[in-house]
Amino acid sequence: MVVTVVVLAVLVGTLALVVGSQGRPQAWSPRGASTAPSAGASAVTTRAAPTPTPSPAVLAARVRAPQEAATVLAADDPVAAAVQASSAVFASAPVVVIAPDDDPAAQATGASAAVAVGGPLLLMTGSTADRPVRAEIVRLAARAVLVVGSASTRALPESLALVPVPADADAEELAAVTGARTPVTATGAPTPSASSRATPPATRRPARVPGLVGLTGAGGDTTAAVATLxxxxxxxxxxxxxxxxASTHTVRALAKAEATYVVALGAAFGPADRLAARVATAATGTLAPGGGQLVFPSVEGVPAKRYVALYGSPGSGALGVLGEQDVPATIARAQKVARHYRPLTDAAVVPAVEVIATIASAEPGDDGDYSRERPVAELRPLVEAAGEAGLAVVLDLQPGRTDFLTQAKRYRELLELPYVxxxxxxxxxxxxxxxxxAQIGSVGVDEVDAVGDWLAELTASRRxxxxxxxxxxxxxxxxxxxxxxxxxxxxxxxxxxxxGQGTxxxxxxxxxxxxxxxxxxxxxxxNFFDEDSPMLTPQQTYQVDPVPDLVTYQ
Structure with missing residues (x-):
């Protein structure tokens, strides 16, 4: 107890020394150290650091994914198309670029400026057609507008900072576009006073939306709409x-971009739901025999396709030339026959095999349908070998007393392959x-259409x-x-x-x-090897009018 009191007294005395006689806090020093300045030393005055000037906030537009998988911008007027493009992809934009609708050079400059500041390029007419443009700028909550060339500003809100950009601005001038600029009046003419200057807010390019892709090349590629995307x-x-x-390049590009949403420029892209289905298929990156994903592309710049096939059933020479040899020899023979046609056309000639999957039978069989359905396992070696070699495959049905749809469904797993x-x-x-x-068979078109409906749905659902x-x-x-x-x-x-066969x-x-x-x-x-008299040569076959898209040999 005595020791405790002594220690407490020492601590209290020490605290009193630190506080000082007038109760003002003094600098505390360890025992044995002096708090007074040494002789000849001057006192050090501490100054508060100056308050730094805050950097201006760097703003960015906000890009949004469309609500639907495909958006088709169908406007054929460049002014309306520019507004559509902006509305489709921008949720907001602090800086917008405008250019005259009748000045291609100014629009080209505006396109470069729009990409640089990360905001849309809109076109002005100087007429009542500018009202939708004004509404779009208001929706974007823009703070400043870069006015390229003689673009009219009459329709713009007065609160905007207007920054002129020469119609023929070079790269250096565009690089400085976010610096001080002489403001312009509502008529588009520079103000006489150079002492007042408008400067757009500092911006950075917007964040990219994953999976959002723009489609061009269908006639709707206006300068402003493309620049906005x-x-x-x-x-x-x-x-x-x-x-x-249609093309291998497009399929691979959409697959690489992992396209989830597309904005397409031009009415030619058609209904949005159809385009969405096409894009979903293209984005898989799966190619059909001969390239692309269309059987018969008819697109400028994309080679057309024609097919030359062997017909028959594996292991049975009596049913056609396809079955006269083993699988590797069948593939080689199909490729050789197709090669004879390639010098005769500008189209890509794709080798193919048409495989009889269900064979008309003289006997009713256990199911009584007069058709022998070959098991999938028997057909798979040829089908898969053909696909690996780049051949197209077609499964042929001879259903007897059953219907085509019932038999088609038996081969669903083969039809789910992209080349069948x-x-x-x-x-x-x-x-x-x-x-x-005893007679020639026949089918009603409704049964054919039922098979087509089922096959189309299978193809779409599996992309x-x-x-x-x-x-x-x-x-x-x-x-x-x-x-x-x-x-x-x-x-x-x-x-x-x-x-038909014969003469x-x-x-x-x-x-x-x-x-x-x-x-x-x-x-x-x-072409029938045995039944035709004579069988046409490849040159003669391609003289048939119109030239056949598919030639088979039996």
């Missing part, structure tokens, strides 16, 4: 023919009381490249109601394959008859 840091993909599936299409052979479609070879859908025919009676054939499925390329005059007559009054489809021609 570039200012939003949206990668642009040129789409020949407005179908993103489907063929229907009505010659072998029987009524419940019929047998093969597969377009599929070839072949309808064999050598007599008008074989397809009842053919004029009502549904050719509207974007996922399918329909071919009517003319199977060439007879075959040409069948060709002309079947083409008369036909729906809008592609056309196929078959």
């Amino acid at each position: 570039r200012a939003a840091r949206i990668p642009l993909v040129a789409v020949p023919g407005a179908d993103p599936r 299409g489907l063929a229907l052979d009505p010659e072998w479609r029987l009524e419940p009381d019929q047998e093969h070879l 597969l490249p377009q599929k070839m859908f072949v309808l064999h025919q050598f007599s008008l009676r074989m397809v009842e109601g053919r004029e009502r054939l549904d050719t509207s499925h974007d996922e399918l390329a329909i071919v009517i394959h003319v199977d 060439q005059p007879a075959k040409q007559g069948t060709w002309r008859t079947l083409r008369r009054g036909a729906p809008a489809v592609h056309w196929g021609w078959k």
Whole structure:
């Protein structure tokens, strides 16, 4: 207890020394150290550091993903197209660029300025057409406008800082565009006073929205709309023919961009829902035989395609040349036959195999349908080898007394492959009381359309490249109601394959008859090694008018 009191007394005494006689705090020093300045030393005066001038805030526009997977900007007027582009991708923009609608040079300068400041480029007419432009600038909550050339500013809100930019500004002038500029009046003329200067807020480019891609190349590529998408840091993909599936380049570009949302410039891109489905397919990056994802592309700058195929069933030479050799030899033979056609056309000639999956049978079989359905496992080696070699594959159905759709569904797992299409052979479609070879079979168009509906839905749901859908025919009676054939499925390329055999005059007559009054489809021609007299050479085959899109050999 005595020790505790002594220690407390020492601490209290020490605290009193620190506080001092007048109670003002003094600098505390360790015992034995002096707090007084040494002789000759001057006192040090501490000054407060100056308050730094705050840096101006750096602003950025905000880019938004569209609500829908595909947005088509269909306006054909450049002024309206520019507003549409801005509205589609910008949620806000502190700086906007305007240029005259009738001055291409000023628009080019404005495009560079828009990309530099990360804001949209809008076009001014000096008329009432500028009202939507004003509304868009207000919606963007803009603080400043870069006025390129003689762009009219009459419609702009008075609160905006207006910064003139020469119509022919060079790179150095554009680089300084965010510096002090002589303000302009509402009429667009510079104010006489140079002492008052307008400076746009400091900006940086907006954050990129992942998966947002712009589509161009379909006739809607106005300078302002393209510049606005570039200012939003949206990668642009040129789409020949407005179908993103048409070219290998486009498919690969959309796959690389992992496209989730697209903004397409031009009405040619068509309905937004159709475009969204096409983009979803292209974004997989999966290519069809011959490149791209279309069976028969008809787009400027993209090579057309034609196909040359062997027909038959693996392991059975009696059913066609396809089965006369093993799988590797079949692939090599198909490639060799196709090579003979390549010097005859500017189109890409794609080798193919048409594989009979269900074979018309003289016996009813266990299921009583007079059709022998080959197991998927028996067909898979040839189908997969063909796909790996770049060949197109078509599965052919000869259904007997059952219907085409029932048989098609048996081969769903093969039809889910991106290079496999489907063929229907009505010659072998029987009524419940019929047998093969007692008559020529036939099918109603409604049954054909039901298969087309199912195949199109399968293709769309699996985001597969377009599929070839072949309808064999050598007599008008074989397809009842053919004029009502549904050719509207974007996922399918329909071919009517003319199977006539015999003399060439007879075959040409069948060709002309079947083409008369036909729906809008592609056309196929078959050469028979044994039944034709004579069989046409490749040169003669491509002299058929019109040139067949698909040639098969049986």
